[in-house]
Amino acid sequence: MKIISIAVTTFLTLMASSIHAAGLDDLKRFYSEIQSYSASFEQVVVDENMKLLEASNGEFSIERPGKFYWHYITPSEQMIIGDGKQVWIYDVELEQITHRQADAAVSQTPAMLLSGEGDLDDSFILEEAGRDNGLDWVRMIPKNRDSGFIDVRIGFASGKLQRLEMKDNFGQSTRMSFKNVKENIDIPDKVFNFIPPSGVDVIEEAG
Numbered sequence: 001m002k003i004i005s006i007a008v009t010t011f012l013t014l015m016a017s018s019i020h021a022a023g024l025d026d027l028k029r030f031y032s033e034i035q036s037y038s039a040s041f042e043q044v045v046v047d048e049n050m051k052l053l054e055a056s057n058g059e060f061s062i063e064r065p066g067k068f069y070w071h072y073i074t075p076s077e078q079m080i081i082g083d084g085k086q087v088w089i090y091d092v093e094l095e096q097i098t099h100r101q102a103d104a105a106v107s108q109t110p111a112m113l114l115s116g117e118g119d120l121d122d123s124f125i126l127e128e129a130g131r132d133n134g135l136d137w138v139r140m141i142p143k144n145r146d147s148g149f150i151d152v153r154i155g156f157a158s159g160k161l162q163r164l165e166m167k168d169n170f171g172q173s174t175r176m177s178f179k180n181v182k183e184n185i186d187i188p189d190k191v192f193n194f195i196p197p198s199g200v201d202v203i204e205e206a207g
Contacts, residue, residue: 023128023136026156036063036187039178048171062115067192070111080111081194088194097196100205
């Protein structure tokens with residue numbers, strides 16, 4: 001599947017630093033107080049030598065727990081939609097849909113990460129990562145080494161999520177910037193409900 005496919009589903013609360021807890025406090029707020037969220041995004045994927053592999057942009061909406069609508073517009077249209085029970089990945093250009101149960105979906109994509117909830121300490125080692133370029137950063141190291149990503153960094157500005165960076169087991173890094181951020185908004189249920197278009201192949205993936 002394309003790079004943008006693996007670049008889309010799990011964040012989750014934490015322990016404050018005794019010196020500077022701005023980033024950790026922002027992360028805690030994001031998971032405890034923000035129930036719905038939407039934004040536009042720009043995404044780049046680079047290899048271990050920082051060579052650009054792909055650039056894309058789009059928009060997304062999430063509603064906890066587990067609901068998300070992730071829409072890549074360029075370079076090719078793709079949608080990743082989850083209703084909390086199942087996940088659909090629709091490659092419009094290829095006219096192909098992949099369907100899987102939510103508990104079998106790749107939890108290390110942005111969509112699953114951002115729509116998650118629960119105790120972050122169960123899944124990650126959380127560290128303050130300081131302030132850089134006007135953002136307060138948190139580093140999240142997955143405790144499960146088979147999770148697909150070995151390092152996650154999240155940047156907040158004035159308490160709002162602005163950046164997401166994830167490094168995978170192959171040395172590739174996905175970096176996302178968010179704009180037009182809206183928090184705790186009403187999102188119609190139909191946004192997270194997907195009906196495969198007629199004539200499009202559907203591939204069922206087992207858990």
